[in-house]
Amino acid sequence: MQPTFDLYSWNTPNGQKIVIALEEVAAKYEYHPIDIRNGQQHTPEFKALSPDGKIPALVSHGETKISLFESGAILFHLAQLYPVLMGSTPEEHARASSWTFWQVGQLGPLAGQFGRFSGADEPNPGAIEHFEQLVWRCLKLMDKQLSKSTYLAGDIFTIADIACIPWVASNQSYLQVYGVPWRQHCPALNRWANTLQERPSVKNSLK
Numbered sequence: 001m002q003p004t005f006d007l008y009s010w011n012t013p014n015g016q017k018i019v020i021a022l023e024e025v026a027a028k029y030e031y032h033p034i035d036i037r038n039g040q041q042h043t044p045e046f047k048a049l050s051p052d053g054k055i056p057a058l059v060s061h062g063e064t065k066i067s068l069f070e071s072g073a074i075l076f077h078l079a080q081l082y083p084v085l086m087g088s089t090p091e092e093h094a095r096a097s098s099w100t101f102w103q104v105g106q107l108g109p110l111a112g113q114f115g116r117f118s119g120a121d122e123p124n125p126g127a128i129e130h131f132e133q134l135v136w137r138c139l140k141l142m143d144k145q146l147s148k149s150t151y152l153a154g155d156i157f158t159i160a161d162i163a164c165i166p167w168v169a170s171n172q173s174y175l176q177v178y179g180v181p182w183r184q185h186c187p188a189l190n191r192w193a194n195t196l197q198e199r200p201s202v203k204n205s206l207k
């Protein structure tokens, strides 16, 4: 039986990841917008799906009904159902895991804090500089990896690329919002982003 999904999300990088993954495998899903600008993430109904009150959340209707929160956990769940999302060799699988955890633990939170301080009403130049340096460290690391392989995990597109691309290249990415010139300074990252943005799943999801 083909699984179907209910996705509770919003058009931000963490939400876009899951749309890309679902589109990539042509999964059947219903999109339920949770407007985080208006506090819909704090309702008891949504918190029953995502206890920390953050998008995305996914309900997966397979042999049993499974409810998940945290974008990384959702990507791994989808990769279990659609192994193509995880690469084809044990090495690619391991690298896809590593870079996906890295996105969730490093790139996402650091870019998030950079955006938080860059957009704050109270200026805090020290914090902006601190997080901007850490963001550049992330970008240079990706650039180094992508100068050695087409995708983050090797020769095949995986959940690692899905996890990272919205944080780098979507219009909602804080790098884009605050004009971080990553395309000029990270040629391999730029090549990777251009390649990914040609994929229909990415093109349709990063708006």
Ligand SMILES: N[C@@H](CCC(=O)N[C@@H](CS)C(=O)NCC(=O)O)C(=O)O
Residues within 6 Å of the ligand: 012, 013, 014, 015, 036, 041, 053, 054, 055, 056, 069, 070, 071, 072, 104
């Ligand atoms: N670690 C979480 C982070 C999720 C997250 O920060 N979601 C943001 C949107 S990108 C959110 O829901 N923000 C609303 C809020 O914090 O109230 C994940 O990867 O899913």
